[in-house]
Amino acid sequence: MNIEVSNIANLPTVHGDFVIQSFKQGVKEHLVIKTKQYDSIPNVRIHSECLTGDAIGSIKCDCQSQLNYALEYINEHSGIVIYLRQEGRDIGLLNKVNAYALQDTGLDTIQANHQLGFASDERTYEVVDYIFEYLKIDEINLLTNNPDKLNKIKVKINQRIPIIVGKTSQNENYLNTKKNEMGHML
Ligand SMILES: [Zn+2]
Numbered sequence: 001m002n003i004e005v006s007n008i009a010n011l012p013t014v015h016g017d018f019v020i021q022s023f024k025q026g027v028k029e030h031l032v033i034k035t036k037q038y039d040s041i042p043n044v045r046i047h048s049e050c051l052t053g054d055a056i057g058s059i060k061c062d063c064q065s066q067l068n069y070a071l072e073y074i075n076e077h078s079g080i081v082i083y084l085r086q087e088g089r090d091i092g093l094l095n096k097v098n099a100y101a102l103q104d105t106g107l108d109t110i111q112a113n114h115q116l117g118f119a120s121d122e123r124t125y126e127v128v129d130y131i132f133e134y135l136k137i138d139e140i141n142l143l144t145n146n147p148d149k150l151n152k153i154k155v156k157i158n159q160r161i162p163i164i165v166g167k168t169s170q171n172e173n174y175l176n177t178k179k180n181e182m183g184h185m186l
Helices: 051-055 063-077 093-104 109-115 126-134 147-152 172-182
Strands: 003-005 009-013 016-025 028-034 043-048 080-084 139-143 156-161
Touching: 003 126, 016 063, 016 126, 028 063, 028 126, 043 063, 051 063, 051 093, 063 080, 063 139, 080 126, 093 109, 109 172
Parallel strands: 043 080, 043 139, 139 156
Antiparallel strands: 003 016, 009 016, 016 028, 028 080
């Protein structure tokens, strides 16, 4: 795997003072956000990009709440957030908007992906394995509600830390689909 790694820079945020480092894999520029110190078994959140949620504050999904929760969690307890540029479960932004348009006609998130010719989840995690090797980390506490993620990464999971974010009337259908169809623990 051909990966270019940036230098480490300081990044003060509303959630706390972090350091960041970018890992470029082809056209995808991923970001590692870390506290200056962390334990030998660090707390880790692997977050996939959701432009509409993370940046615009969409309440169709719970991505922004999960990201904020993770950043606040590592600020308090130390750790790492790996921000993966896998927009829309890796179907890309344009296809995600098309999937949203299908959802406007009554399909759920998985049915919409299938109608567009994609699997319900196209994400892969090889770059995550690379990042952990690079950072010399072989065991983590993983912040996730997604049991599938536990099986897709090579690093040893010491403990799963649940992410607690609220259900709203706007994201209820989406969260129920994730829980019922994709086995998320919500
Ligand atoms: Zn989202």
